[in-house]
Amino acid sequence: MRPDAATVNWARNLTYSSSDVVHPRTPGELQALAARGGRVKGLGSRHSFGDVADTTGTHVSLDAFDDGRPPVEVDAATGVVSIAAGRRYGDVTRSVQAAGRALANLASLPHISVAGSVATATHGSGDDVGSLASAVVGLELVTGDGEVRALRRGDPDFPGAVVALGALGVVTRLELETVPTFDVRQDLHVGLSWDAITAHLDEITGSAYSVSLFTDWGPDGAQQVWRKSRLAPGAAGEAPPADFFGARLASTPLHMLDGVDPAHCTPQLGEAGPWNERLAHFRLEFTPSNGAELQTEYLVPRANVLDAIEALRPLGPRIGPLLQVSEIRTVATDREPLWLSPFDGPTVALHFTWSPLPDDVGQLLPHLESALAPLGARPHWGKLSHAVTDRAALRAVAARYPRFDDFRALAERYDPAGRFRGGFVERLLSL
Incomplete structure (x- = not known):
């Protein structure tokens, strides 16, 4: 196993507490590491913005792992x-x-x-x-x-x-x-008003296989709407409407950040192609940014989304100066209940990509969460929230998961010594 020094997350807003990072190559190496004692934690692509993946012990990266089967x-x-x-x-x-x-x-x-x-x-x-x-x-x-x-x-x-x-x-x-397999075509519209969003949200999000609304929470609504339509392989699909609830069809490729080159984004303007090259917003061969951002996301029951939008709009003047872009999108109910999944019913995700201003963002988050908490909002586990640092806020989040106590009992049974805890996970399970 090759050890590395402790490292930082993708956004570079967090330095991990681990003593080293190891890269086991075989199941035997990983099993020996897990059995020898001490704190251990799996480490993926480091795209979490809080310390959910942190540990004071050893981080394990599986980038060189080979269990003898095809990857x-x-x-x-x-x-x-x-x-x-x-x-x-x-x-x-x-x-x-x-x-x-x-x-x-x-x-x-x-x-x-x-x-x-x-x-x-x-x-x-x-x-x-x-x-x-x-x-x-x-x-x-x-x-x-x-x-x-x-x-x-x-x-x-x-x-x-x-x-x-x-x-x-x-x-x-x-x-x-x-x-x-299926194909996807991606069509963009610009200039969707708040009046159209609140009056026609179900029709807007139901108009394609995947729909994203990008907004700055200012008075103008959503600056861009990205609609990804599912097609049979090789099909061209129907031409999008020139007028989409008052929004006009984009005539050039766009990045969701104003003024940024869209070269890193997946193909747009109705150019159909394979799902794996269209469903994501960004191309694999490009790095969409250098991590110079912070992210927050709240998952709100779909039934409460219009109230959530109305609760956030008055905060627009405080959100805007810190924001790069915000995205509104929908998520279906999980196929079966997953105890720590927020998708136990139809859900709307309210995503915020912030400029790298951790102190200012940290001061704003309690106000966002105060507005959204009465509506059942749950923060994404891997992104920044007030609950990452505040015990009372974290306790309130845990209470929104009906099977949280069952999950804590499961964690204690699988890991009675608490070796896979650390950072946010340790705080969550010690409530």
Whole structure:
């Protein structure tokens, strides 16, 4: 195992507390590390903005891990894809597409690891499209006694082990459902008013397979609407309307940040192509930014989204000076209850990409959460929130998960010594 020095997260707003980072190459090396004692924590693509993946012990990166099986393998009979957990979605999707299959959903970035994305309930967008974790049908992990455990959908522990924040062990492999391959065309509209959004939100988000509204929370509504339509392979699809609830069709490619070159974004203007090159917002071959940002996200029950929008709009003058862009998108109910997933019903995600101003953002977050908490909002586990630093806010978040006590009992059973805790996870499980 090759050790590295302790490192920082992708956004460079957090220096990890770990003493080193190791890269086990074989199951035996990982099992020996897990069994020897001391704190251990899996480390993925480091795209969490809080300390959910932190540890005072040893970080484990699976970028060199080889369990003797293909890193990505699609079962032709079932369509299930088995994936080495350290792989990035962008790399996985190429193999899945080559097999004539597709994942139903992708997050905005294809650069993030499969295991870390699933463990934090990361998601994409679509009224009828579930989170990345909802596709999981099986997983393997190494626990603190050095043993390998395999869980599949239907096992009693499975609903607690999928979105688990790394608290049960180091996940080494995941199995995901796939669907037959499909194409996607992406059409953009600009200038969607708040009046149109509040009057027609269901029609807007239901107008395509995946819809994202980008706003600065100013008086003008959504500056851009990105609509990704699902097509049969090779189909061109219908031309988008010139007028979309008052928004006009974009005539040139756009980045969601005003004035930024859209070269890093996936193809737009109705250029249809494979799902793995369209569902994400950004191309795998480019790094969309250098991490010079912070992110926050709140998951709100769909029934409360119009109230949430009305609660946030008065805060627009305080949000705007700190904001790069905010995104509104929908997420479907999980296929089955996952104890720490916020998607136990139809949900709307309110995402904020901030300028790298941690003190100013930290002062604003309690006001955002105070406005949204009465509406059942739950912060994304891997992004910044007031609950990351405030115990009372964290206790309120935990209370919004009906199976939280069951998850804590599961974590204590899998990891009685608390070796996979640290940072945010330790604070959460010690409530």
